[in-house]
Amino acid sequence: MTAGSTVSVVSNISGSAACRGNVLCVRPSPPSSMTCGTTPTPLKAPDWQSLEDVSYINHADASFGQDYMRTSEALMMPVLRTLTRTAKPILQSSVCGCQALVTQTRFIGFSPRQVPSDASFHSVSFSETDHPRVLITGGLGQLGVGLAKLLRKQYGKNNVILSDIRKPPDTVFYSGPFIYSDILDYKNLREIVVNNRISWLIHYSALLSAVGEANVPLARAVNITGLHNILDIAAEHGLRLFVPSTIGAFGPSSPRNPTPDLCIQRPRTIYGVSKVHAELMGEYYHYRYGLDFRCLRYPGIISADSQPGGGTTDYAVQIFHDAIKTGRFECNLKPDTRLPMMYIEDCLRATVELEVVYKTDPVRQAIADSWPMNFDDSNASKDWGWKHEYDLPELVTTMLNHLNAEAVAVQAS
Numbered sequence: 001m002t003a004g005s006t007v008s009v010v011s012n013i014s015g016s017a018a019c020r021g022n023v024l025c026v027r028p029s030p031p032s033s034m035t036c037g038t039t040p041t042p043l044k045a046p047d048w049q050s051l052e053d054v055s056y057i058n059h060a061d062a063s064f065g066q067d068y069m070r071t072s073e074a075l076m077m078p079v080l081r082t083l084t085r086t087a088k089p090i091l092q093s094s095v096c097g098c099q100a101l102v103t104q105t106r107f108i109g110f111s112p113r114q115v116p117s118d119a120s121f122h123s124v125s126f127s128e129t130d131h132p133r134v135l136i137t138g139g140l141g142q143l144g145v146g147l148a149k150l151l152r153k154q155y156g157k158n159n160v161i162l163s164d165i166r167k168p169p170d171t172v173f174y175s176g177p178f179i180y181s182d183i184l185d186y187k188n189l190r191e192i193v194v195n196n197r198i199s200w201l202i203h204y205s206a207l208l209s210a211v212g213e214a215n216v217p218l219a220r221a222v223n224i225t226g227l228h229n230i231l232d233i234a235a236e237h238g239l240r241l242f243v244p245s246t247i248g249a250f251g252p253s254s255p256r257n258p259t260p261d262l263c264i265q266r267p268r269t270i271y272g273v274s275k276v277h278a279e280l281m282g283e284y285y286h287y288r289y290g291l292d293f294r295c296l297r298y299p300g301i302i303s304a305d306s307q308p309g310g311g312t313t314d315y316a317v318q319i320f321h322d323a324i325k326t327g328r329f330e331c332n333l334k335p336d337t338r339l340p341m342m343y344i345e346d347c348l349r350a351t352v353e354l355e356v357v358y359k360t361d362p363v364r365q366a367i368a369d370s371w372p373m374n375f376d377d378s379n380a381s382k383d384w385g386w387k388h389e390y391d392l393p394e395l396v397t398t399m400l401n402h403l404n405a406e407a408v409a410v411q412a413s
């Protein structure tokens, strides 16, 4: 996956509750081509790919056997691989040999609210020998803690800071740095970035599709105004920025089966609109200011040890929990709904003993009906050899083993 491009990944398992995901990836900003001295150097064409080169890659599902499903950890790997792969050349590049100093000089007292229209931003603000200093916003949601765990293994516990507006549970609080951060508070964000010498920003804060529809003003604030803060902070401080997008960035007029990386995107949820906005703003900041922006379109994510945060695809996680706890599941989507997340046939088989009750929620159903049924991930395979590691039976087995082990542990305690 090249930096600066927009890529979609999917761990697809299609079927009546199946999902594929898109990952949008943006290529790295041009190493050290942005500033030297106080005069911004124009972007160098060879370091950049043209807009036409931007690749959107979906990770698609197909039939079971070719498809795969990944746990949230596995899903993070492309992100980590991309960040890691692109970090080295940037860290090792020394076009002017005065990067860090220049960055500091250039941006002293600079406020992104006063960005000159022709401003360029430096892409890297940490030295060659440093590990990245990572801040994860919205880190207490379904995905953040798992990602922090992986990043901490790689870059050291103290180099990865989780943040959120919620109170962390003990397990999270004692497992590594945690800090309060409201992405709507720009000054607070800037203080955190500066005081902690943050170099990578992973922006997970969001209101997901269902909770977003329930509170549009808040979703608009968090997902759009919050994103603007994040973009400005990242640009101002030369951070590498990762923002996930989603299958929700597509709408009823997008082709659903399969959904290519590049196609019409007219979502009808505030969540989807905000994610399309994020994709476009990230690309714009990349081309306009040299921001190193990356974005993967995720499918619905299934995880055992963290709870989903109010999305349309939450049912695909909940079904596992209910299978273990009660053997009964009340589904808020119709039985023939197909979403890019997992191929559900085996999933249904694994949960065959469930008595699934279909009690359709019209809001979620309308959203689900407008989302892609199938993602084509052939571009991701071609681009960086993407291949899923969890197929449906393995995912189901892993989920059930994990939840069973948890249930046994609880009973024993």
Ligand SMILES: NC(=O)C1=CN([C@@H]2O[C@H](COP(=O)(O)OP(=O)(O)OC[C@H]3O[C@@H](n4cnc5c(N)ncnc54)[C@H](O)[C@@H]3O)[C@@H](O)[C@H]2O)C=CC1
Pocket: 137, 138, 139, 140, 141, 142, 143, 144, 163, 164, 165, 166, 181, 182, 183, 184, 203, 204, 205, 206, 207, 208, 222, 226, 244, 245, 246, 247, 297, 298, 299, 300, 301, 302, 307, 308, 309, 310, 311, 313
């Ligand atoms: N989980 C999934 O199935 C998928 C997730 N994604 C994206 O991945 C990212 C992470 O997703 P999840 O962890 O599932 O989300 P989540 O809903 O579980 O967590 C989001 C977190 O953002 C925090 N937050 C809300 N308002 C905030 C504010 N003002 N300042 C700081 N934090 C705030 C919440 O407290 C919450 O912990 C999101 O951007 C989401 O759109 C994309 C596709 C699928």
Ligand SMILES: CC(=O)[C@H](N)C(=O)O
Pocket: 208, 209, 210, 245, 246, 247, 248, 271, 298, 299, 300, 301, 310, 311, 312, 313, 314
């Ligand atoms: C697929 C997503 O982005 C999320 N899980 C949601 O259902 O809103």
